[in-house]
Amino acid sequence: MKRLKFGYAIVRSRSLTPCRISVFGRKRSISSCIVTLDRTRAQPASNNFSRKKKVAKAENIIRGRRYAIGCDSTVIKSHENTAAAETKRAFSTITPKLARRKTTVSLLALPQGALSLQPLPELPRPREPQYSYVIAQARENIDRFGDCVVLTRVGGFYELYFEQAEEVGPGLGLKVGRKRGRGQGEGVPMAGFPFFQLDRFLKVLVQDMARHVAIAEEFPNPNKDEKEHASYGLLWERRVARIITPGTLIDEKFMDPWENNYLLCVWPSIDATDSSRTSPSEESGDGEGMENPVGLAWLDLSTGDFFTQSSTRGGLAAELARIGPREIVIDESCRNTPEVSFLSDEKRLLTFHTSTISPLDTASWSPLLESSFGTAAPQTLIKTGGFGEDEISAGSTLLSYVKEKLQGLSMKLQPPIRRDKKNNMLIDAVTMRALEIRATLKDGVVGGIGTLLKTVRRTVTRGGTRRLGSWLTSPETSVRVINDRLNLVEHFIASPILLDDIRYKLKLTHDSQRLVQKMSLGRGDADDLVALARTIISTQDIADCLSLRLPKKKKESLEVFRGLLARIERLEELAGRILRSIDENGLMLRHTLEDREAAEMTALVEAVEAGRMVAEEEGEEGRVEEVEEEPEEEKPKKKGRKKATTKSTAKKVAKPRSQRILKEADREKVEPWIMHPTASPTLTKLHRSLEKLMVEKQVLETQLLDESMLSEHLVALKWTPSSGHILHIKSRSLPDMTEGILATAVSVGSSKSTHSYHLPEWTKLGSRIEMARLAIRAEEQKVLQEIRKQVIMNIHALRRNAAVLDELDIGAGFAVLAKESGWVRPILNMGTEHKIVGGRHATVQRSLDDLGRTFVANDCWVGGEEGMWIITGPNMAGKSTFLRQNALISILAQTGSYVPADHAEIGIIDQIFSRVGSADDLYRSQSTFMVEMMETAYILKNATPRSFVIMDEVGRGTTVDDGFAIAGGVLKYLWEVSGCRVLFATHFHGLVELAQRWEREGGEGRKKVGAYCTDLVEDEKGGWMFVHKLRQGVNKDSHAVKVARMAGLPHLALKTAEDILARGKKKG
Structure with a gap:
């Protein structure tokens, strides 16, 4: 019998499956043990225990009456009776005698040949570390999105964890520390930054490092009301809301507003695809394979533009130079094609994607495009639209990729426009670079000094500048279209007053193409709606201005302006609805408060960084780096001063989860509503109810002042995160608290000069005020969503108007350029x-x-x-x-x-x-x-x-x-x-x-x-x-020697060159 702590016995058995149990002592746990039973022979019992006690101990171990069993309880119950009986028999003093048997086996009966190998038992898996809820969610997202850098929102910060923190953090200039959950040891690597600096770090990750970034945002946990979840801080779950890549930018602040952000898909023809890895630039002299068809599809997610085109392997370089994509998507099935080899040699950013849409399934396009596209059947689209199969395949792969990156975000793109090479002048990549049309030859800066784009650009709008770049890289071949543009320029030159008015009004417009696309993606806010309304009003002013100054002498110019006016749709009703609903003063106040909060957070971060530097100099780096995770619920304040860490201090300032952006001291004074009270009937009623409640509050404050006999600035009805609605008294000597309303007050805290009380009347009234405010906020969001829907209903008209503004901007810019430089009409x-x-x-x-x-x-x-x-x-x-x-x-x-x-x-x-x-x-x-x-x-x-x-x-x-x-x-x-x-x-x-x-x-x-x-x-x-x-x-x-002298060649070299040249001329 093996002796264990507290005298527990272990026996063996061949009949029962071993069960793992955990045995606990009275005060502290002891090691686990395996309890089995042997029906043939038991180990001798120890002399220190009687047979009955040992039997009872063994039965207790198996039945789990006094000890916690760590295996499946059903296994124990199924064998309980048998095990008890066999235990008693095992400890019996009589040892049964078994009959001896003699067995003979024939040699021929034995198996012949090599013995088969028995499979090795599975090695026990290492025990995975136990992470806190937040870190476990981050680990899950990192494993799921393996090709992305995962930024996890935690309160007022975005954080990086595990190997990504160590790999990416230093490149972002972030300090890498370790984050420990409760009960964890050394923790996991972690780095982070304040939430308002997201665009700054996205720019480095996406544009500079060309990385894919998955944004894991906070969403309310559906089980947050359960007590067990709340006790462990599981109030929020973190799901990846969007994956950002260089080609899928939407409204990021670091986007270039003057350039398109195209995402391109290249689809080599299936019939022409082979396993060759020869790039087009290395083809044989006879040009074999250069005419193989290639389907192209590209889009700008920020504007909704969507194009397709059929090209060839030999013309691929020219198309890339013209389109200028930020990212190229290749279907995984086309990985080993010559086109991919060529794109890799061109040092293009390639992303391989397994499409979830069948290559020729155009029916899957309809939910992702505007409704006008969905009215046509896919078969009709292919036949009437002239789309080739390679173009359809490229478009399907492209839409599948975008859908995956948006992670369920709604998307509405413009119907695809098929580009025909016959309609545009083709400029190959070498010519585009040599003539410096878009980028400089020296350093490749797009729109830099020395480029044709920079030289001729006189546009005043962002959309106009983007379209100008497209026109310069794809000039027209239609004489009619070219003359229409020239007629527009000519009339602007002949009407300087009209030119000045149009350019002034164009400056008042906003980037309506990108604003409308944000609305279609469900991302537009109140500021975007106001900008859109101002653009609509300016568009109508431009239309009125053109109507009053139509060309009278030249019929062709008159037709051009009438055509532009016919394309402009009047949307004053939509603009009026937006401006009547949204409170611009409230928006300004809100931005002021947000800027103040951001400034405070920035100052805090700078102070923490400064303290970190001091700590490093003093050899205390570990104290600053260490961050301990706190549960996601509010904790009562502890007495005594505690050194604040980077994370905890920042959280106190940021208050990220509060929908209120005001400090507690200001919250009762000003509420920055973003909607006018008259935006909807429901909103009007809610504001009236809130006004009545505020009057009740004033009456209660007056009554308290009368009863307490204190001055007005010493008594306040407030709200705090820790205590809720309280009565706050700033006075060393308390008033009489035995009569009137004060008699019902319950003290919740005090200091030398302040006292806080729960007052039933104020608690009820404050809760009603809070409910009224929340109802107003909810109604504001409802009205905002209704306006967004109204914008989406007019999305076609808004995009047409934006296109007209772009053309007017380019035409007016060309007119200014011609007048400045003395150019002539071709x-x-x-x-x-x-x-x-x-x-x-x-x-x-x-x-x-x-x-x-x-x-x-x-x-x-x-x-x-x-x-x-x-x-x-x-x-x-x-x-x-x-x-x-x-x-x-x-x-x-x-x-x-x-x-x-x-x-x-x-x-x-x-x-x-x-x-x-x-x-x-x-x-x-x-x-x-x-x-x-x-x-x-x-x-x-x-x-x-x-x-x-x-x-x-x-x-x-x-x-x-x-x-x-x-x-x-x-x-x-x-x-x-x-x-x-x-x-x-x-x-x-x-x-x-x-x-x-x-x-x-x-x-x-x-x-x-x-x-x-x-x-x-x-x-x-x-x-x-x-x-x-x-x-x-x-x-x-050629006078080469004279040029060499200008370049500064040494005199001896020049003299020798002249002698050699003279001798050559004498010889003829």
């Missing part, structure tokens, strides 16, 4: 000629104007009799500028803007290509020459007779003979095969003679090749200057 036609007189580079001219220098204008007559220009001349003489300026003039003209020239007549261009400079691409192991050849190959394969091509120094980077040969081959292909307009700048002077020979040999029916050049003029004293004005002819001297 003439667009369906020909293939460029007739530009006095053309200038928009961006370069602006920079020279700032320096007080003059830009030299040049003409361009390419595409007519001469289909191609070969341009030679010295370095630094303006050849590249001339090439770029004509491309930019073409883009501006087809955007609908006036152009920097004295006269411009341009045939519609379908594509613009450029080869004007590259750099090594070491990431793909490609040299400068290889990059240039790939760009050149792309141009030759895609240029059409309606295209415009600019090429600068093709063939450099190799030997002179090889470079000349390649340049000649490219030139002849463009002249003979493509037949497009070409500006070809080169230092290979022999190309002119070569082209003239081609004309003589077989140039019948083809356009001629023109030769033009810039110059360098020297004076008698050895000085020289560049002549940027083009002249007809060939300049065979």
Whole structure:
């Protein structure tokens, strides 16, 4: 018999399943033990206990009469009687004798071969740590959303836990401490920040770190009224309300208001998908696979814009440059496609997603889109809308991804618009970058100084600026649409008073596209509604202003303005309802109080950080870092001073769970209602009831003053979080508390100079006042929701109005730009000629104007009799500028803007290509020459007779003979095969003679090749200057040594270069 504490016995058995029980002593627990029974033989009993006592002890252990059993009680009960009997038999003094038996086994009967392996018993799982309710919820969310950084709302803070706190916290500049729940040991890693700093840290996580962030908000626990939940502080549960990614921003403050925030889905064609990992940039010379179809779908969740388009693998780079997505979604089934390899090489932010929507199930789109889309059957949409299967698949994956990230948040997007490549000028990625249309070539800043967008931007609204960027990257090819835009600009120029009025009224509008989208997502607040109402009023003022100043001389301009006015829908009734309901003064007061609270919280955080720094210097870092979790219920105040921790001190200031934003001292004086009392009949009645209750309170205060004989400032009826509604008396000497109302007062606390009492009359009256206030708050939210619904009912009209405002803003901005810079209206036609007189580079001219220098204008007559220009001349003489300026003039003209020239007549261009400079691409192991050849190959394969091509120094980077040969081959292909307009700048002077020979040999029916050049003029004293004005002819001297001298090369290097050059000229 094994001896245990208190003499408990253990026996063994083969008949019963072992049961785990916990045995407790009188004062403290002892180790658990396994109690089993052996029906054949028992261990000898100890001499210290009698047989009866041992039997009783064993029975008590099994039956659990005195000890807590830690296993399933049903197992014990099922064997109770048998176990008791076997226990008595086991302790019997008579040992039964068993008969001996002899058994013989045949050798052949034994199993032959290798013995089968028996499965190993399962290892006991390690006991999982026991976390507090808050930390356990955070752990569950982290495990569920493994690819996200989880921010958990705890009172007035957002907190990071476990490994995420250690990984992300330092990058956010947060101090990582440890959080302990009650009964826990060392706790878990934790970092946090105040709730009002959420946008600041989201910007770092989402935009800078490109992380996905899951926001776990507080929701009332459905079991919060149960006593067991309240006792453990389980008043709130934390659920992920939304997942924020770089492409799914809605209304975050760090969003760029001047740029769209597009989320793009790329869907490679299933038939063309293979396991190849070759990117489009590394395809073989014959371009195999470059024409494979690719479906595109992209949306801006902040505005509701939704587009689709069919493209190819070869055109994917150009579409990415035009759209400029913040995030790209790829279906998991397309992970191993060449398109994904290309996107990875482009260093794009990729997210793989398993769609919950069938690729071609357009019926699943309807709940996520505006109602007008849902009226058409999916089959009708595919047939009549021209949507391809690849586009539908991309759209389904995109909507599935967005739906997952919104976590049940309602969403209404605009019906998808299918983009047709034929309707817009195509600008490939290389040209977009080389011409610096949206971003600078040097550092890639969107809209930075030096970009075309920055140069021509005169818009005053955010929506107008976003649309301007879209127009510049996708110019129109329809002459009618372009002329409508130009007519609008022309009328604004001719009517300066109208121009000034429209721009002034546009400045009074707000970003209605994003405001309306917030309403559709159920996120718009009272401030957004007021901004929307002001925009509606300004829109009506703009419409009235246009109606009074319609064009009278030009019929085309009149039709344009009438068309704009017809698209504007009058919504004065909606604006009036909003402004009559919402109390703007109350909103201002509320913002003031919130700003004050935020300032106090910021000051507290700064003070805590300062104290933390001092503690670190004094070697007391652990005292500041340690945070102990408190249950989520209010605790009574303890006497004595206690050093406040970061978390507990901040909570006292923030009061996050209170719906009241006022301090207790101010709460009774001012209540910042956000709705007028007349917003609804119910709200009017509630305010009247509250006014009556406040009168009753004043009567009670007057009665108390009369009975207490104290001055008015010493007696107050107040409310405190800990004591509720109390009578507060500031006086060392108490009044007579035996008569009148004071006789019913019950003391709840006192100090040397103050006394607090529960007064039944005030308790009842205060509760009624509190109920009235809560009823007003609830009715305000009800009215707010009704207004939101009314906005959603008019969402189509609001979006149409916003589109008109954007177009007016762009047109007015173009008019201001044309007047400032002296630009002219271009003439667009369906020909293939460029007739530009006095053309200038928009961006370069602006920079020279700032320096007080003059830009030299040049003409361009390419595409007519001469289909191609070969341009030679010295370095630094303006050849590249001339090439770029004509491309930019073409883009501006087809955007609908006036152009920097004295006269411009341009045939519609379908594509613009450029080869004007590259750099090594070491990431793909490609040299400068290889990059240039790939760009050149792309141009030759895609240029059409309606295209415009600019090429600068093709063939450099190799030997002179090889470079000349390649340049000649490219030139002849463009002249003979493509037949497009070409500006070809080169230092290979022999190309002119070569082209003239081609004309003589077989140039019948083809356009001629023109030769033009810039110059360098020297004076008698050895000085020289560049002549940027083009002249007809060939300049065979590049004057490279003079440019090298300007660059500051050492004298010896220059002298050697001149000697070598002179010897070369002598040899001929």
